[in-house]
Amino acid sequence: MSTGTAAAATTSGTDRGPTYREALREALREALHADERVFLMGEDVGRYGGCFAVSLGLLEEFGPDRVRDTPLSESAFVGAGIGAALGGLRPIVEIMTVNFSLLALDQILNNAATLSHMSGGQFSVPLVVRMTTGAGRQLAAQHSHSLEGWYAHIPGLRIVAPATVADARGVLAPALACPDPVLLFEHAGLYGTTDDAPDGPGADDPAGVALDGAAVRRPGTDVSLVTYGGMLPTTLAAAERLAEDGTSAEVVDLRSLRPLDEETVLASVRRTHRLVVVDEGWRSGSLAAEVAARVAEHAFYDLDAPPERVCSAEVPVPYAAHLERAALPSVDGVVAAARRTVG
Amino acid sequence: MSTGTAAAATTSGTDRGPTYREALREALREALHADERVFLMGEDVGRYGGCFAVSLGLLEEFGPDRVRDTPLSESAFVGAGIGAALGGLRPIVEIMTVNFSLLALDQILNNAATLSHMSGGQFSVPLVVRMTTGAGRQLAAQHSHSLEGWYAHIPGLRIVAPATVADARGVLAPALACPDPVLLFEHAGLYGTTDDAPDGPGADDPAGVALDGAAVRRPGTDVSLVTYGGMLPTTLAAAERLAEDGTSAEVVDLRSLRPLDEETVLASVRRTHRLVVVDEGWRSGSLAAEVAARVAEHAFYDLDAPPERVCSAEVPVPYAAHLERAALPSVDGVVAAARRTVG
Amino acid sequence: MSATVADDRLDLLRGMVRVRRFEERCVELYSTERIRGFMHLCIGEEAVAVGLVGALEPGDAVVSTYREHGHALVRGVPMSAVLAEMFGRATGCSRGRGGSMHLFDAARRFYGGNAIVGGGLPVAVGLGLADALTARPVATACLFGDGAVAEGEFHECLNLAALWRLPVLFCCENNRYAMGTALEREHAETDLALRAAAYGMPAWAVDGMDPEAVRAATQRALALVRGGPGPCFLELRTYRFRAHSMYDPDRYRDRAEIARWREHDPVDGLHARLLADGELDDEGWARLVAEVDAEIREAEAVAEAAPVEPVEDLLRFVGAEPTGETP
Amino acid sequence: MSATVADDRLDLLRGMVRVRRFEERCVELYSTERIRGFMHLCIGEEAVAVGLVGALEPGDAVVSTYREHGHALVRGVPMSAVLAEMFGRATGCSRGRGGSMHLFDAARRFYGGNAIVGGGLPVAVGLGLADALTARPVATACLFGDGAVAEGEFHECLNLAALWRLPVLFCCENNRYAMGTALEREHAETDLALRAAAYGMPAWAVDGMDPEAVRAATQRALALVRGGPGPCFLELRTYRFRAHSMYDPDRYRDRAEIARWREHDPVDGLHARLLADGELDDEGWARLVAEVDAEIREAEAVAEAAPVEPVEDLLRFVGAEPTGETP
């Protein structure tokens, strides 16, 4: 993962190792090879090659039964994923972007998340749902949501937001091995990113990425910057800037939003005594609120300053570049928040 | 509102004044009389008399055009409410319970909440959506959600959860007068409740209930109990119990979940220096997290103890009475949390 | 008429009586608050339960609704497990987590008990997809009401199943009402089989008050579905004699209409035919009812004696529990 | 042929050329990054824009999709306001908040610009409901694609509009693809008009490459819809000549198929007919194109000169702003 500017972070790599997109594709390929119960379905995953080209080439390699184009019927094909999982398969369902997942929310919340409990443990739903999330490409109010933190409210689901190429490559296997429904959120701004080097912040656990557990992406002593997914590059860049004037920021990448790895967050705050949460979701009711609340509850006496949140402005994301930029968390915003906590 | 036991709170009243249900009905009747642009639609609001009998008799009074039964098509009729609002009417849409609203979430989030902004302010959506929320009646995992706090994450919506008969009676008029979409959450456990007396905790503002603004339902000095909706009776009962052993608890009823009346909450905490949030939503990502985070951010130096949250267990609500009871916030749980803060 | 057919008709009658008497007892248990929550009865619709669910093979799957007591009993879910579930006991078929609306039984491929109208259809399509992809010669029967036909999920699922030629039997129990909303106020076109046919699948309507007709139609449909060219749709024309749920004062139906449909009571009808055909006499009938009532009493005693889940187990099953098996 | 009809056909041609040339310019502006985000072109589908939207009255309402440049321009949204929107300027028809997918114009009852496939249909039904309840003699034209027909919202809305007899004209631009998914892989039954007819409304298919046929059908349908017994459904059979969006490498279509459809180019077709019928000569054509190009240049200059919204106004319009009017 580039720790430099946002521009560097979106450069697509050739000599820089695989991109996030390529890593996702390789993970899919591996899963389809490894287990014949695995199949991929969603709108345009096949002939089109995937809305964001993640599944490009897989139809040709695995055929239309296992790389299955669906009609525009989000509720039906997500629910069919649930049914196929109950029927013994290991479906990977792609929803083009998180906004469209609202059409399938009944199936996700009322069925996928509840069937195990409601049946007294007789059934489990080993389903993986992948979707793109996030803003930053001027796609406006119906294509720019960051709802992964919102999904993390729902018991019965696992929510994962890989932020690095290594995580993108590694997380699918444990997600498929998990007997419960897992929602994987891929931030659109990350598809073209590469991890800088084998010892870069994303490569701390290249072989076996776990489904849960946060990762410290950069150690530090003065303030904990807690983030996930598409905000990791911004947060790392802010840490870099803070370092320039002598503030040592620790960057924690949550990776799993449900369950939350509270221990890693609390341990960091107990070291740094200051917390800034960076979250692309809208501020009120954000995952950042949950992180701040847990720290206030469990590390209250360790905190030397009020917790800070850097979130998106509470506005449906506007199209115009300057307005969209103003709506999203920025390096400046993170730096300023961190300075307030140490100031 | 009965401040006694839960049993007392669900007694339906005759000489005790109107019930919450009757107050809602009276408000609907008044609105239908006052403005011919107003109409009510939803599943079984007419001939059946409303799933929870709120609209009983209104069909006979106002006819099938204005009290309009819909087919089972949540997305279509909520979206039709949006369109009718754009077309100059003032629709009140009833969704039987919040669980079914998931089927309409695309319309609520992608249309109702965004149209004003996305059109640069050309359109507004004066729509009121009413729905029942909450557990406590052994309706199990698909009929017991408390998602009002979750909805409060969405910019462009107003979220209101009347907890008293006076609010139930008063909030519809300002909701209809509001040019933006308003979601009204009626807790199923409240329908049969009555406000004890004109000077009871619900009657502080009988004439003009506002759409936003929290209310202090019981003043106190030692700890702030912040709650809303269906948890108000539980919280008031806990305050009563705390008073018995000398702890003076202030009870704040948020009423509006979006926007949040942060000032009233902060002012209370600045007096009591202790915070317990009581919220029937699942704990992680609850509205309680948002309240705790705001207090930690803005009243950090006023807090004498870590904030506490009393929420529902993170489990799809089970059917069996003893399990359901264990899953929900209880008077004991609130009392214990409050004692921890003052202890 | 051969002995087999005669036995068979007697079995149909016995099955219906079992469901009928069971639910009548449930009403009593509900009134004394031993059963709580929402409870929906299929009294009047038993011919669908025995004719349709009874025609399935053990390997087939069933996806049902909140009005599923009859489907579960006919499928073989033990009556004591159903009752224990409604009593909220640990021995309930969903360990007390589900209640009346959420009966499950993995061993019998009974996938619930879905209380979101239309919510079971996508699951059934997925089960059919799993069967198709693994070439299992089984069918999934998906039961839902006339009200569900208005939901978007109905449309998406019929198209998907037809497009992918999945072995799903869509079974619409058209009892002419969705709660208080009559068919004519739910649907612009009330011929539901015609609507389903527009997705390009065989679809027809059956007298849902006649268990033999239901069974014959189901067998014909299953032959098309199982390993066949795709899904089928059956509209079972039936009627519920009771209110929508125990909460429903049933203000919206004409008493005369109910009385008219009661003349087609599926239990009375088959009972009368068996008497007329000499396949049953009054003594046989009395014995049958007594046997059923004994089973109900026994089930009730077993359920009543069962323990509840320990409250410490509240959070169990939110996720699957480790089994030691490779997933 | 009378002068009126001739003028009229010329207007149709001019309208299509305007949309075509405008979008061709948009491609250039996109390649230089003056337009960003998702942009979907209707090149090839202009006959629907001019024939259908052009046939509406000012009081009618339009609900469209992300592929709506043509609909907006024909509806009368000023070209400079459309371009300014795509440039993200304050003078854009959505004040820069919407971009290409979200063009709005309250004065012209143009309700967007909806980028959730199928998401516009419920809104159109609601507009129709408002018209019906207030007895306004207008229609709402709701445009959507063949892909949208698979969404549950399509089903719910057609039923609701037919059940309540609302003045909505459902207009399906069937361009045979939903992104990369061909009609045959979207729908079990590909006769979309037949599908719509199953909801009990008049429904028929039209050659969507012929603006005159589209207009005639629209007029016929509007006569049924406006103050009539209920909704209508038109299937406009058309084709997009370009990729789905500027992001789409168009891997899924056969070049020969595209070439075959290009033979039915609606602009070329009407152009040739007008030449053949002597209603246009080469000079007239050149003048028409020059006028259109001048309008585009002018619009571009105006849009380019326009200011952007101040960044301090980011939070404006999340809710309606106080107007002083009683609500």
Ligand SMILES: Cc1ncc(C[n+]2csc(CCOP(=O)(O)OP(=O)(O)O)c2C)c(N)n1
């Ligand atoms: C999505 C959804 N909307 C509303 C309800 C409330 N509800 C429960 S049953 C019912 C009527 C369903 O009618 P139908 O499908 O005909 O089945 P029936 O009850 O007649 O067997 C309604 C409206 C629900 N459970 N789910």
Ligand SMILES: Cc1ncc(C[n+]2csc(CCOP(=O)(O)OP(=O)(O)O)c2C)c(N)n1
């Ligand atoms: C609910 C939803 N699902 C998926 C998408 C992504 N998407 C945008 S356009 C499109 C294809 C729509 O096809 P069609 O309705 O035929 O319209 P066309 O683009 O051909 O005009 C898809 C899949 C979306 N915008 N909304």
Ligand SMILES: [Mg+2]
């Ligand atoms: Mg019914």
Ligand SMILES: [Mg+2]
């Ligand atoms: Mg199309």
